[in-house]
Amino acid sequence: MKFKVSAELAYNVKAPSTLILNINALRTDRQNIIEESLVLDPHINSEELPPIHGENRFVRLDIQQPGPIAVSYHALVDNYYEVRNHSNMPEIPVAQFHPSVLTYLNPSRYCQSDKLYRLASNTFGHIHTPFEQVFAITDWIHKNVEYLSGFTNSETSAYDTVTQQAGVCRDFAHLGIALCRALTIPARYFTGYAYQLYPPDFHACFEAYLGGDWVLFDATRLTPLNGLVKIANGRDAADAAIASIFGDVEFKSIKVSSEYAGETPFEPIYYTRHVSDGVTYF
Amino acid sequence: MKFKVSAELAYNVKAPSTLILNINALRTDRQNIIEESLVLDPHINSEELPPIHGENRFVRLDIQQPGPIAVSYHALVDNYYEVRNHSNMPEIPVAQFHPSVLTYLNPSRYCQSDKLYRLASNTFGHIHTPFEQVFAITDWIHKNVEYLSGFTNSETSAYDTVTQQAGVCRDFAHLGIALCRALTIPARYFTGYAYQLYPPDFHACFEAYLGGDWVLFDATRLTPLNGLVKIANGRDAADAAIASIFGDVEFKSIKVSSEYAGETPFEPIYYTRHVSDGVTYF
Amino acid sequence: MKFKVSAELAYNVKAPSTLILNINALRTDRQNIIEESLVLDPHINSEELPPIHGENRFVRLDIQQPGPIAVSYHALVDNYYEVRNHSNMPEIPVAQFHPSVLTYLNPSRYCQSDKLYRLASNTFGHIHTPFEQVFAITDWIHKNVEYLSGFTNSETSAYDTVTQQAGVCRDFAHLGIALCRALTIPARYFTGYAYQLYPPDFHACFEAYLGGDWVLFDATRLTPLNGLVKIANGRDAADAAIASIFGDVEFKSIKVSSEYAGETPFEPIYYTRHVSDGVTYF
Amino acid sequence: MKFKVSAELAYNVKAPSTLILNINALRTDRQNIIEESLVLDPHINSEELPPIHGENRFVRLDIQQPGPIAVSYHALVDNYYEVRNHSNMPEIPVAQFHPSVLTYLNPSRYCQSDKLYRLASNTFGHIHTPFEQVFAITDWIHKNVEYLSGFTNSETSAYDTVTQQAGVCRDFAHLGIALCRALTIPARYFTGYAYQLYPPDFHACFEAYLGGDWVLFDATRLTPLNGLVKIANGRDAADAAIASIFGDVEFKSIKVSSEYAGETPFEPIYYTRHVSDGVTYF
Structure with missing residues (x-):
């Protein structure tokens, strides 16, 4: 691409x-x-x-x-990028996580996962696989958090957004990351260029560590998952x-x-419910 | 040692x-x-x-x-360790910071330096050199924050401690780190074994990047600076x-x-006011 | 009684x-x-x-x-006390609220309703009547918040509990009050003696202003609603x-x-789903 | 007037x-x-x-x-209004406070005095009389908090302002009130019309209960103390x-x-250091 x-x-x-x-x-x-x-x-x-x-x-x-x-x-x-079906992918236990991903389980400035254990467990704990949990997290964020410019600022964190339920792409990403980590799913912040994002701007979303890969998720659903060019990863916006x-x-x-700038027509990918395909290209 | x-x-x-x-x-x-x-x-x-x-x-x-x-x-x-006099040490501008230290300027889970800019500037901005600023920070913490077990918990952050003014070594370290970063002084968390700490326990303090070295500071003043064995550094307790x-x-x-376990008698080093010696051994 | x-x-x-x-x-x-x-x-x-x-x-x-x-x-x-059926009770608009209840719409120390508008609206806004909304709030609290001694303290507020999802009767009451006020339903704190509460202690719950009456709700469900003796009302625990x-x-x-100390056997009342009876005796 | x-x-x-x-x-x-x-x-x-x-x-x-x-x-x-000298005024103990003032000792939505005990005591506890303590509080706020429109919003509270050190008249008042209450000095919010306030707007400041009177204080120092017309009191802005x-x-x-609209020229009163006069007219 x-x-x-x-x-x-x-x-x-x-x-x-x-x-x-x-x-x-x-x-x-x-x-x-x-x-x-x-x-x-x-x-x-x-x-x-x-x-x-x-x-x-x-x-x-x-x-x-x-x-x-x-x-x-x-x-x-x-x-x-690759699209992989996660429906039968074996779950990787913490004991086999690549050492480099462990840091993405820790709470960070804008992702206070340590304060969200009960909420994450009460809301998503009953879901069977980590992939489906992350999917449900992004669904929940998309449904409950209003995309609203000017409501939040550079000090806003997942702990605020989980309750105040409004924000921009950065806030959507932070909340997704915090909820994943609270469920012992490593998650990291992603910033990049985004194709078909209106108005054009840098974009933020997140990657979750699933089945040994970093899989891309975007709770804003504002841009196709295969239209991103990565600038940076980090624990949260403080790193990026x-x-x-x-x-x-x-x-x-x-x-x-x-x-x-490809030669064949661009075919946008968005996650849809009930499909266990994950997009990985990073 | x-x-x-x-x-x-x-x-x-x-x-x-x-x-x-x-x-x-x-x-x-x-x-x-x-x-x-x-x-x-x-x-x-x-x-x-x-x-x-x-x-x-x-x-x-x-x-x-x-x-x-x-x-x-x-x-x-x-x-x-080395004891270096910092009174005439040239100040290193951000433009010359070693790239590896830049991450220690960022706010982190327990060190919300982004929320402390004005307070740090109002309280310590008038002090001339970064070394003296960090010294004044530890003095201020030592004077204003009460060492009190059981008052704080694993969710307590520098933003709480700066106002609530009580905590344990971890809280003292987080507040010192946050105030340093708010003044554009890289600072990182330190955990280790501590000689002459009563009751014996793991200890936490912090290092500030001054004159190109990581210099050790401990606002608790509970243990000699030359009695430490390092276990880990990190952005804050979340890493360590x-x-x-x-x-x-x-x-x-x-x-x-x-x-x-040394052969010559142990001579404890504590910082004292009006001396510009910094302890570096890490 | x-x-x-x-x-x-x-x-x-x-x-x-x-x-x-x-x-x-x-x-x-x-x-x-x-x-x-x-x-x-x-x-x-x-x-x-x-x-x-x-x-x-x-x-x-x-x-x-x-x-x-x-x-x-x-x-x-x-x-x-009286038990009144609220299923067909006319809704009272703010324009007709008794002036003395307006203060119970304001946010207070432990009930930051001003921060919960979106969450309350997203979660309970689709429910038809105020009575059913308060009922759903207590159900939601009962289901999501764990009764856990020692997790919270005197500084804990509804803004914490809505996310951290654990606490004692005081925390359950604060969260109920805050969510009601966020939906423009006046709500006030209640403390009293409670019959059949184990272990025996003072109890806290809350009253919501519905159909012109203060109706009692207790998200802990630890004690019968007709077993209470009122000590005080207030905006939250700060008043009581x-x-x-x-x-x-x-x-x-x-x-x-x-x-x-009654002469006839005590018949405990607890709210049950799908019944629109409200207990009022204060 | x-x-x-x-x-x-x-x-x-x-x-x-x-x-x-x-x-x-x-x-x-x-x-x-x-x-x-x-x-x-x-x-x-x-x-x-x-x-x-x-x-x-x-x-x-x-x-x-x-x-x-x-x-x-x-x-x-x-x-x-009256100007009374507070230098030799006897201190009134809590045991003799008028019952109506006790509510103004409680923490409220924007004035979390319960979280500021140590800070208030460490910073102002050594000062001899309550009048001088309140005076020192307003001095401290005036010196440390920057008057800055747009930095804070309707959710900002004294707990934020004490650290973030910027805000408008409402934030100055909330911080003054919270610090007074933390020192067991009843304090209440004041809103009104203000003469010689530029740009013209409603104004907020606070009253402290000293020597049996409510004495006016304004940490913003933006308007003369004898140029106010009272609209309301309250525990904080939530009431007013x-x-x-x-x-x-x-x-x-x-x-x-x-x-x-007076007949004699207006002579503005501002508090000055080292004068123990308090303005009371409400």
Whole structure:
């Protein structure tokens, strides 16, 4: 699946500052960067940080000169996904979880799974398989949480959203992650470019560790699951901020786009009830 | 500095379960494990997980047989520390932070630094150097937070402690970490064995990234800074639980000890006001 | 319905203090105090405060002499209740609510109804009548919240309980009240003596304003609805503390009892699904 | 002190609704309403509710007809205040508090004094008299909390503001009230018209019960203490909402004014440090 993605960010720097961007498409076994450019105007020293945990590609800008800055990222990305039927997939016990996934069982800043054990168990504990549990979680979120811009902010967490029942993609993802972890299903945050998302923006959803794979889920259902280009994973949004600002930098504007660049027509995949297919490509 | 450390843990397993222990002393450049044994009674299959981020040595037990289990860990550890004067140490800007420390600027489950910016800035912003800021933070915590067992629990976070002003070593550490991060000083959680801690127990404190080193701070002032043997680092206690239980396992008892095994008399180091020495050995 | 109720409280006063007790049975049109005694040992000046809002009978003790104090309250109370069928009762709009009930629509310390609008609406908004909504709320609480001593404390509020799903009678009442108010149904806290409650203790439940009456609901289902003797109403537990201590007073022990003193056999009433009878006697 | 006050509110009613307004100046021994008019356009049935606890004058509108509604309140009010020196005023113990003030010691929705005991005691406990404690509280709030529109919302409480340190007059008042109560000083919310407040709006501050009087405090210091016309008291903003909407009513605009209508020049009073004068006129 080829996608042309781009992000145009504009800032006004008021004093020497450091900016850490997290907008580059991730390189993985299943996501290949065919072409890529990151242009800074005016030119600024930038440094792509070595991937710490393989989860992101931070670019650090050391900005000495105040004034406006324009960031322009363009990439042509080729990724592929698999659809696997999870209906008869054997359940993997914690004793056999890959060590790298254990951290995704822990509560994190926006995913206080430790406070949701009873709720998760009362609501989803009776469901037979982990795949169906995660499916039911996303259904429950989709049904109960209203997609509403401006209701939540950068401090909002799953503990709030489970009760206040409104938010944006980030909040939907955090709640999904927290409920999975409360059921001992490793789950991690996903940010990326999304095809057919209106209005265009970065998107957030989550992956759950099922049958030894990371399977993609999106409780917002706003975008096809096979239209995503991954930027980063993390325990939650704290690990995957699009931009981290250290200093006095004013955000001005953002423009994000994603175009399908494949040769055959795009056939969107959305999960539907009663089908045990999971999408994995990350 | 040689220390003999030990931990005796007893559990009652009621159904097949997985237990992940995090009680082994860490191997680092400055902490050498001379001898070590981990005995499980009855014998259980155990697996030391490969260190994921160099921060811990998890041991995973796959317990099939219900019944009592005794865990006995003994080690002879040799570590060394440096005391460095930070009064004229050049300040390192974010633009030059080692990439591996950036994650320790993020808010985490128990350290909601994103909610403490104004408070940290109002209270500590006027202080000149990061070292003195962290020093003032530990002073402030020591003065305002009462060490009180049973007041807090495993859900208590820095956001609670900053107002409720009571807790145990874990809470003191979380608050110190959160305030550091709110001032753009990377900070991480530390758990270990502690010499001269009464009553004996595992201990928690924190490290701040200052002048390119991780410098140790302990707002509880309950134990000498040079009497510690490190078990793990992490973003907060969520990363460094002594034991993570998956299944039906009842905790029965714990006994922890640390003895000085050096040849020259032990000379305890505690921070004192107006001295800009920082202890680094990790 | 005659009940003999008693409360024996013991304190150790360490310095001159004020104690405000709220253990006397309330006098209402439907609750008559036949006999009553409040004995303090040693004798202390006490003052029954004039009822401020008709909701309680505070007794204030001005204790000058340190030492142990025993409080002994005994009363013979006669109250009566009505069981009314609410299935065809006309709904009263806010425009016709008695002015005195409006305060019970406001959020309060432990009942943050303002944070539960969406959850209440999503969960109970489709139900036709207010009576059936309150009924469904108590059902939902009974089903989802585990009665568990020691899990919550005096700071726990409905916002916690709705997610954490465990608590005691006070927590069940707070959650019921908060959900009612979120649906624009006035609701108030109730404390009292409870017949057939095991172990014997003061009890808390709540009243909802339905069809112009205050109707009793108890999501714990631990005690018959016609076995209660009212001590106080209030917006939540903050208004109806059994004892408020100002000074240095140590709580030592409590013993509460309630005996049926009627002439005909006691026939317990519990709400059952699919019956639209509401119990009102206050 | 004569003031001409007015409030112009506009709503768009989308479906039959009830609106409860709380904008009428309160009648008290020290606040006399010389002239007053409340005009509704179009005309709507309105009812002034009998004062429940003497704290407010609610006006209830039963709106059957959808469409725009304009509310116009005008009053000429004469009130007077006293300035009393509190430096040698005897302290009143809880045992002698007037029964009507005890409720203002309880925690409430936005003033969780029960969570602030240690902080209040650690920060203000060493100060000698209650008057000076309240003075120090307002100083502390003024110094540490930034007046910032849009940072907080209707769910923000003192527990948030004590840490997040930004907000509007309502948040300043809530924090002042919560800290007073945590020190066993009764405190209540105050809303009113404010002379010389820019931009003009309703104002909120608080009263503390000191020496047997309710003494006015305003941590915002945005308006002179003798320029206020009281609308309502309450435990916190939950009791004193300017307008409570039940139904589908859209708020459109608000315009508030207060003019001095006295014959002698207005001489503003603000508290200054080191003066023990308290302003009481309510």
